[in-house]
Amino acid sequence: MPSITLPNADRTSTLYTLTGAPLPFEKHRASAFSRVAYGAAHVVADALADNDPWLTPAIDWERTLAFRHRLWDLGLGVAEAMDTAQRGMGLGWVEAQELIRRSQAEARTRDDALIAYGAGTDHLAPGPDVTIEQIIGAYEEQVSFVEGQGGRVILMASRALAAAAKSPDDYARVYAHNLGQVQQPVILHWLGEMFDPALNGYWGKGSHEEAMDVCLDVIAANASKVDGIKISLLSADKEIGMRRRLPQSVKMYTGDDFNYAELIAGDEHGYSHALLGIFDAIAPAASAALSALGRGSENEFFELLEPTVPLSRHIFKAPTRFYKTGVVFLAYLNGLQDNFSMIGGQESARSLQHLAELFRLADKARVLDDPDLAVDRMRRVLAVHGAA
Secondary structure, eight states: OOEEEEEOTTSOEEEEEOOOOOOOOOOOOGGGOSSOEEEEOOOOBOTTSSSOTTTSOOBOHHHHHHHHHHHHHTTOEEEESSGGGTBTTTBOHHHHHHHHHHHHHHHTTOSSOOEEEEEOOTTSOOOTTOOHHHHHHHHHHHHHHHHHTTOOEEEOOOHHHHHHOOSHHHHHHHHHHHHHHOSSOEEEEEEOTTTOGGGTTGGGOSSHHHHHHHHHHHHHHTGGGEEEEEEEOSOHHHHHHHHTTSOTTOEEEEOOTTTHHHHHHOBTTBOOEEEESHHHHTHHHHHHHHHHHHTTOHHHHHHHHTTHHHHHHHHTOSSGGGHHHHHHHHHHHTTSSSOOOOGGGGGGGSOHHHHHHHHHHHHHTTOOSOHHHHHHHHHHHHHHTTOO
16 A cells, blocks of 8 residues: 655654555445435536636536536435535535536436435625515525426525524524425425534524424424425434434434434434535445445444544534535545635635545545545645645
8 A cells, every 4th residue: 555754743744554445436326225315515616717716616517517426326315505515605606506507407317316405595695684584585586496497405594594583483484484485395404503603593592402492393383395304513412302303204314424324323213314514525435334224234334434434523623614625625635626626715724734634534434545646646735735
């Protein structure tokens, strides 16, 4: 196996020899899985575009769409235009619409393309004069666009609503109205403040436990319009507690990038499906593990998936909202894009130390597809930072 000199936290460097045998790329169909599993997919920046990266997104559409086909080939669904695609952190609603159009066109070329699209209110800037009626209208606009393309909706949490709501009743009103309008059941998305500080106090309550009560009331009142809910609170106990209180017809989609293995496996009372940003980064391992679980081999499921958990916890460490940098970096190491650039200049959001540890953990998790290529690309990044 190849070796590479990597920096340490004490500013020294150590020769690291790769040890993990890469997992093979094996195609699977979603029908072989006993869980519904979406990977929230990133976008690939066009590094050669003549633009101002902090201000104007430039997207490499060929590479971006090829990545969606990779997830479908592995049997995973695509959660499109979500926070992993830098929604609200570089990807605006105008660009999201184009991403949705193009992804839906690609999905139509296959008979196995599971895909759903984020619809929110991000084209409506939060402010003291924003009304609940305006928020309802903003949701309606985005939901109408997604459904007009023939897509399925993931109803994203709203920064504008978090800022404007005076009580839980405002949340109930907004969600009841929009759920009443949808053409098919949606996936609700409760993104915790660790992912987006602007969503602190969502559902009109100070604690997650109190907020959960409000959310569950909304779901119960609109259960026929809710396929499931993805919660991203990074707490297995909170997710399990909520999962056990959901109506029987409503799925729990884990968004817990710290504890997903145990939550997907489940317990005697039930299990979670998956809608995870980390599945973008570890797609072959996730696919193989879900295939094993579908065959009834829980031991193999954990053998494949548990080694990825330390990697995921590192990628999603605080400030959690910068996890996208690690996801894109791993795609670069694996040759899935030709550059380590991101819209909004977000490639600078993590330190070289962080990226070096990510490299080590990715090797141990067996998700470096081509070790020689990964070493070559890691050396290039080190050189740019003056550490080669």
